[in-house]
């Protein structure tokens with residue numbers, strides 16, 4: 001075993017940190033095309049598909065930096081997951097074109113798997129696709145689609161009408177007739193959308209995967225996304241510790257820096273303990289991603305539970321230690337609290353993952 | 361010892377509950393239950409209703425317009441108030457400034473302020489905290505200098521809740537440098553429309569606007585607006601904050617959560633929440649209920665207790681528990697509602713039937729923002745570390 005970062009990994013981390021702290025969007029909106037230029041959007045695409053074929057560990061490093069900077073761009077759901085699912089579909093000109101479009105950032109992708117009634121379970125969509133003479137007719141609704149308002153293409157889950165148990169994954173053009181989008185913001189300021197599909201006519205080629213292949217690919221993608229979100233939490237916690245240490249060293253009450261009060265020193269020490277244990281569980285989950293599905297699921301769920309609980313506790317403490325400043329928008333620390341409050345209920349909440357962990 | 365509520369207390373509880381059921385405007389209760397902060401105009405009608413009933417100022421002595429209730433009755437009122445989703449009106453004026461004026465104010469100040477505070481014609485905010493004086497309140501720097509028949513006040517206040525729609529601020533100022541920090545403070549009523557007063561909003565992470573910065577730049581205030589004697593502000597402030605003491609346990613608010621949480625669970629069972637999850641949430645609710653039960657009895661014991669350091673310690677325990685339980689109760693709601701708490705929901709003043717983002721139920725709006733706000737409750741009203749310090753100071757002297 002070796003926990004050290006390679007030189008390349010250190011460079012990736014440092015350059016990501018610099019870019020995310022300073023990098024400005026060239027056009028209007030976010031920094032997606034800059035991220036494409038940095039190669040970040042190609043990391044989850046295999047070498048043989050002209051991607052970078054990066055190690056998952058590298059993507060995790062990037063996620064940590066995204067978390068630390070609270071970057072608004074959803075790299076995981078906007079590039080990693082679509083790349084994995086499209087990459088798993090059968091080869092052909094469409095597949096090559098789509099992967100190239102992800103990597104270049106030329107088209108924006110979003111993933112539409114959450115529904116009002118499936119409570120994080122991506123395997124059980126109510127959205128249906130019924131066969132027609134030319135392809136499929138898609139009906140249903142998806143919620144909380146990250147980046148859904150600006151997406152050009154959606155990777156959507158549905159069950160096939162004639163065989164209710166069959167899960168299917170499609171890639172669709174968001175401008176098709178019958179699609180309505182409703183954009184809104186989440187508490188942490190991200191842009192998301194609800195989408196309604198009213199008998200949207202899809203041609204046959206939009207079907208990427210179905211049946212067991214779709215289920216397995218979606219499960220694997222979900223697990224990767226969970227680990228990446230947990231890695232973001234490591235970034236939040238590291239930054240929260242830095243901010244809090246800086247703050248209480250400078251802030252004076254009762255004629256001395258707050259940092260001289262031992263109660264507060266110990267509170268920060270607890271934050272560190274949380275961050276450390278979260279870091280370890282993310283390592284455990286990364287190691288388990290290559291193991292059989294059952295082991296993988298358990299480790300990934302353990303990771304989400306532990307990382308989010310640690311992040312909620314330590315960031316809550318960080319806010320508290322900032323006093324009134326902690327709840328202002330002007331100070332950065334409160335934004336981490338908004339983020340962890342939302343992220344704890346994304347990609348499965350504590351209860352969902354505990355149930356998976358015990359094997360139900 | 362007699363551990364039962366008397367028959368009169370029970371009858372009182374029924375009477376109070378009935379009053380809220382019939383008199384509290386339903387739409388106001390619905391908005392208050394959501395937890396978005398209401399502003400003065402939203403609350404004016406409700407304050408008039410309470411005023412006409414004679415129940416607007418339970419914390420005042422009867423001769424000044426109070427209710428003459430026993431401590432237990434006041435507590436029952438507060439609890440039922442919370443349970444009914446009744447919004448508080450001008451807490452600072454009614455629960456803090458009023459009692460201080462009744463006790464320390466000149467007859468002239470009592471004459472000018474008490475009745476309008478009750479009727480809602482005058483709203484107060486509390487200008488104690490400053491950028492450099494939070495937990496260490498006694499180090500505050502806002503200065504009031506006597507000039508003829510006036511005080512001239514300069515300095516800055518921060519975190520001033522409701523300053524943006526208040527008529528007056530009860531301002532703690534330094535009037536004497538020659539004595540210890542605590543002994544040189546005075547309490548002055550500052551009109552918010554006086555030249556030199558500037559209010560700037562502070563944006564907070566719950567997305568609501570409650571707190572402000574207040575800048576005081578050579579503000580001229582008649583010396584008659586001084587409360588009590590010069591340099592006696594610290595004791596008056598302690599008296600004022602003492603009125604908050606059992607209120608800090610937030611029992612009414614906590615009970616509100618205890619009532620709503622089972623309804624959230626029932627609703628979500630129809631939207632994909634598993635029976636196992638529901639059972640787990642019910643267990644967590646039970647743990648919380650037990651804690652709140654104990655807290656409620658602690659409140660009753662403090663209410664019956666005798667003034668002194670032991671009581672101060674017990675009151676500090678109430679504050680620590682109340683604030684921590686609020687964070688926990690509101691967090692449990694988020695766990696139950698799951699993904700639908702992530703949108704930035706608008707306060708929905710109209711029909712609950714309109715469709716909400718993420719297909720959320722009508723319970724969702726306000727849950728997350730209120731949870732974020734409760735994170736401030738471990739900070740305000742004397743932070744929890746300060747409360748623990750008070751407890752320690754009692755214990756070490758025993």
Ligand SMILES: Cc1cc2nc3c(=O)[nH]c(=O)nc-3n(C[C@H](O)[C@H](O)[C@H](O)COP(=O)(O)OP(=O)(O)OC[C@H]3O[C@@H](n4cnc5c(N)ncnc54)[C@H](O)[C@@H]3O)c2cc1C
Nearest residue numbers: 261320321323324486488489494495519521736740743745
């Ligand atoms: C939502 C909100 C509303 C408010 N409304 C009002 C209002 O209407 N009027 C008003 O006057 N004020 C108001 N306040 C101010 C409030 O009283 C102060 O925020 C509080 O006193 C803490 O001060 P501070 O924010 O400067 O934090 P600090 O005093 O800087 O404290 C920062 C952290 O250090 C800890 N700490 C401080 N001293 C010690 C110590 N000796 N030992 C251990 N730990 C310590 C604190 O517990 C806290 O965690 C409000 C605050 C908030 C957040």
